[in-house]
Amino acid sequence: MAHSTPQAPFFPEASAIPTSWLYEAFRRANEREHRAGPLIKLHVGEPAFGPPESVGRALAEAVLDGRTRYIDVQGLMELREAISEKLDTVNGIDAPADRLFVTPGSCQGLSALLRTLAEPGAEILMPQIHWPVHLQQALLAGLRPVFYGLDDTLAPDVDSVRAASGPNTRILLLNSPSNPTGALLSRERQTRLYELASERGWQIVSDEAYEDFVYASEHVSIASLERGLDPSRRLVNSVFTFSKGLAMTGYRLGYVAVARPQVCDAMRMVQESSIIAPSAPIQYAGISALHARESIAGNHAFVRENRDRMLPALTEAGLLPALPGGGWYAMADISSSGMTGEQFAAELLHKEGVAVVPGGGFSACPEFGADGTLRPLRPGGVADGLVRIAFCADRDQLAAGIERIVALVQRKQKEAR
Ligand SMILES: Cc1ncc(COP(=O)(O)O)c(C=O)c1O
Structure with a gap:
């Protein structure tokens, strides 16, 4: 037996x-x-600079005041409202608080998102030169990674994305600016990729961890292309972090703006089963960090x-x-x-x-x-x-x-x- x-x-x-x-x-x-x-x-x-001083104080005060209890699985409403405003004014993304998830680092947000979007047999398109954690996350979610080629600036090549796709493609992963190459996706190229994804019915996962470090042009958030669209028809799930621009690497704080209400419902369950809720005091530090964006x-x-x-x-x-x-x-x-x-x-x-x-x-x-x-x-x-x-x-x-x-x-x- x-x-x-x-x-x-x-x-x-x-x-x-x-x-x-x-x-x-x-x-x-x-x-x-x-x-x-x-x-x-x-x-x-790991940057040579650290987080704004007020961030540490906000964290300590939250702990000392006893603001340390369980909170909503999607995160503190006050922080989500502040994030929603930042996404609107800085990124051109219209994401209300109820489609936002505060996550323990954007790494956990990405991992939860891929698990949320995964289906049996589904393929995810990823850049040929990629952040290895994206690959680990895709495999752990049960997704089959398929790689698209890069042009001579190491940015995703649209024809190669099209050629790599097939009937099982469900997700297109983009990371601009890229870790590890530093390559950028222009607005024009993001528009072509968006149109391709829309034609084929793919979801897009856009990892924008390095949004504040664009030197050659301006940062473009692909979700801004679907501003105003009915959420039930949206494609873009955007992932951001407090680790880079605000240098809060060890705080472990990030957020995900989810495209569709149905994806949001599923991700709520994924998060409940993985983390119950993100740490409350760290989120008070996050509110303070959003006020110190200068x-x-x-x-x-x-x-x-x-x-x-x-x-x-x-x-x-x-x-x-x-x-x-x-x-x-x-x-x-x-x-x-x-x-x-x-x-x-x-x-x-x-x-x-x-x-x-x-x-x-x-x-x-x-x-x-x-x-x-x-x-x-x-x-x-x-x-x-x-x-x-x-x-x-x-x-x-x-x-x-x-x-x-x-x-x-x-x-x-x-x-x-
Ligand atoms: C491309 C990319 N995405 C996401 C992350 C995750 O950052 P964190 O989990 O600190 O938010 C990193 C960290 O190096 C990264 O390089």
């Missing part, structure tokens, strides 16, 4: 999905730091100056075709060193004391067995010869790190001659 074989191996689907290479880079850097002392950290998106301009200027002053060393060395149009990251092509991103990042960490993330983890492509089970996921693919550099870091550290990256590539090129 099946139940009398307790030794039978048990491999849940999740065991085929490794923790991401971002986490691996984080772990290796911590281990190296512990063993050999301080490092230049260009691997994680700090974003200084944070934007800081990262932009890092980009403009420090990244040209990479372009001049032939490692970066152009400065990223947005975001916090640049993907440097170190393949002329004769090494893979993985080998390069390891040598850079151990010999030069600089942490970056190897590119292969951003272009991993899952494979499935004939019975539909996921094969163990491995890094690799088009970004194998790249490394990701976070340029939101302290300026002197960034300068020193980039100098060592360029020097290591040049040394390897010389050795090969």
Whole structure:
């Protein structure tokens, strides 16, 4: 009898999905730091600036006042109303409080959204070079990821999105500005993608975590294209965070503006079953942060100056075709060193004391067995010869790190001659 074989191996689907290479880079850097002392950290998106001071005070006051009880699964009404106003004035999105979810970081919001939208056999279209957490989330939701190609600025290519789609496509995932490439989607291209999604009946998930860091043009929220449309016909589910523009990375606070009332009902259940409700005191800090949005301009200027002053060393060395149009990251092509991103990042960490993330983890492509089970996921693919550099870091550290990256590539090129 099946139940009398307790030794039978048990491999849940999740065991085929490794923790991401971002986490691996984080772990290796911590281990190296512990063993050999301080490092230049260009691997994680942890900015050199912090949240507005008032945010910490609002959090402490909420805790000390005892505003620490369970609240609505969608979040505090006062915070949702403030978010609704921000979305209206800043993003051009008309999302009332009842279609908003406050979430413990936008990461949890994305994960809940994908679980909400998933159907058996459904495919999700994702960029060929993607944030590995999007891939983990899609797989955990039971979605089948299908990748679309990028143009020479690494922005999603509309023809490739069309070509990658099929009868099982249900969701189009967009991330502008992109982690890891910094590529931007123009208004014109978002309009074409919106029209395609509308024609085919797809839902769109738009991850706008880096909305405040657009340098080459202005940030465009794709949901603004369906402003005024009856919610029951909308396509765009937009995801935002307090982690980037307001530097509240460790607070874990984000929000999702859901397209349709039916999606909202389903997501309420997903959230109830996963978190019951987001943390109340953190949300009071969020209300205070929305009143301190003027700090974003200084944070934007800081990262932009890092980009403009420090990244040209990479372009001049032939490692970066152009400065990223947005975001916090640049993907440097170190393949002329004769090494893979993985080998390069390891040598850079151990010999030069600089942490970056190897590119292969951003272009991993899952494979499935004939019975539909996921094969163990491995890094690799088009970004194998790249490394990701976070340029939101302290300026002197960034300068020193980039100098060592360029020097290591040049040394390897010389050795090969
Ligand atoms: C593209 C993208 N989306 C979402 C997130 C999640 O941010 P958080 O969970 O801190 O809101 C990140 C964090 O690095 C990100 O890079």
